[in-house]
Amino acid sequence: MGKTIAEKIFAAHLRDTPSPANVVLDIDVVLCHEITTPIAINDLVAKNMDRVFDPDRIKAVIDHVTPAKDSKTATQGLILRDWARRHSIKDFFDIGSNGVCHALFPEKGFIRPGYTAIMGDSHTCTHGAFGAFAAGVGTTDLEVGILKGVCSFREPKTMKVTITGNLPDTVSAKDVILNIIKQISVNGATDMIMEFNGPVVDQMSMESRMTLCNMAIEAGATSGICMPDRVTAEYLWPFIQESYTTIDEAAQDFKKWHSAPDAIYAKELDIDVSGLKPQVTYGYKSDEVKDIAEMEGTPVDQVYIGSCTNGRIEDLRQAVRILANRKIAPTVRGILSPATPAIYSKAMEEGIIKIFMDAGFCVTNPTCGACLGMSNGVLAEGEVCASTTNRNFNGRMGKGSMIHLLSPLSAAAAAIAGHITDPGKYI
């Protein structure tokens, strides 16, 4: 009987089996940011355990609130910065080079097919797009990861999601994952790894695959994962060209991680996206999803484009399909946060930033800020935001506010119209 990709990665990293249902894995990269790591650092210092298992396999970034908004967030940055220096963690990204972790770390080539990665951040599942096992963990898991390079998990069960058909022009990976979560519910994949397969995924860019995997946690999944292939090899080529003579050779090698045809799945879901409409959330749970036509006319006060879900260059390119030569509605505040400096820079080169600005958007530096209501676009009570982020929990972007999750294209349409509307009207 063959193994799934997750089972192969688990087997290749197995350190211990503390019970028949649990495994302890060796971790290839431990990723850190300034919100959940400083408290881990303080605890390790207090316990006389201020060590790191391997400074080259720890990557750190200040991304959640940057530039710091007050003394408390400045102190969190300070703790992380001092710690990175004292342990010679060379891959540390501060002001000027920092960006949203799940967009920045892939750009740097830190995540490769077959890797294991953990981070004190639930959207770490994003990195599964590279055919890696990447999971969000709490601070204690992070501490043990920093100290020992290991992490415990239950034996992996996998949900196979097969995506077929032709993606309509105004429908993107965001719409696909929202629709999947609607179908399986917010805990439909709890304790499972969501494995995204099928011709639609094969044809997706790494950016789109990251969007798919990013929201696996919103269905309760331990992680999302895609088969690493030529698209993966092309994206990673600057970092792997010393190991392979050609991109095709790399893609061929990656096949060793692919799930076997006779692998056993705990659950399967097939979705044909040919008839899929743009999707949008209407409530406080990520499975409360409707076709956008059903929410037509819902007024919005703010439109936010950015985050680890949809702040990449492909997302910005989608938005300007609608924003070019148009102005956002006078009742709307538009905010763009390109997810990394490289994306920001590329968007400048392509004239995308100018289109956003000419349309009336405020362009902020790369940061997680508004997505979790920390900074750079927090909402007042009663306000509504059309957002390309990943979580619509009650109060998340500001107490008493409402978030409607949608694609970058639909967000751009909402900005122009002043209310939620079908992006097809502007294409």
Added chain:
Amino acid sequence: MRNFTGQVLFLDRNDINTDEIIPAKYLTENTKEALKPHILEDIHLEGFDAERDIAGKNIIVTRSNFGCGSSREHAVWVFEVNDINVVIAESFARIFRQNMFNCGMLAIELPSEDIDAIFSLGNNTVVRVDLEQNQIVAENGQGKKRVVQFKLNSFDQELVLAGGWLAYADQKY
């Protein structure tokens, strides 16, 4: 080991998320103690009054998918600093459940019938978790009592006995 006995706080809803348990704006705190007054500050639960309902409670009994959302361990620590060391639910989000055991605290899953039975005892219910017998003994002020069995993964149990994952891992790896 921690205290696993006490008055029950009933939270009668599915999918209570980490932002409701401790909003993100408090993640800038660098001590657990600073989280204490903000427990369940943004919970969406009719009739719930954090100030009135939380005092003196040590055990939470709730429904399915408790602790979904963020990976923030603050959602566990805010219970810890309020002397709540046990959450009993139909099911948990993975990261929250792991964070509980990683802190040497208990996240116990029970079938919905057993959860209903504990809910039916009403306010003033006291629960005692017996880790040797794998039993939950729930009693209310009117002398009504329910005893239910639970299963704990042997590794999770070891984490509780060890006082958490850091202590366990430091010794073993």
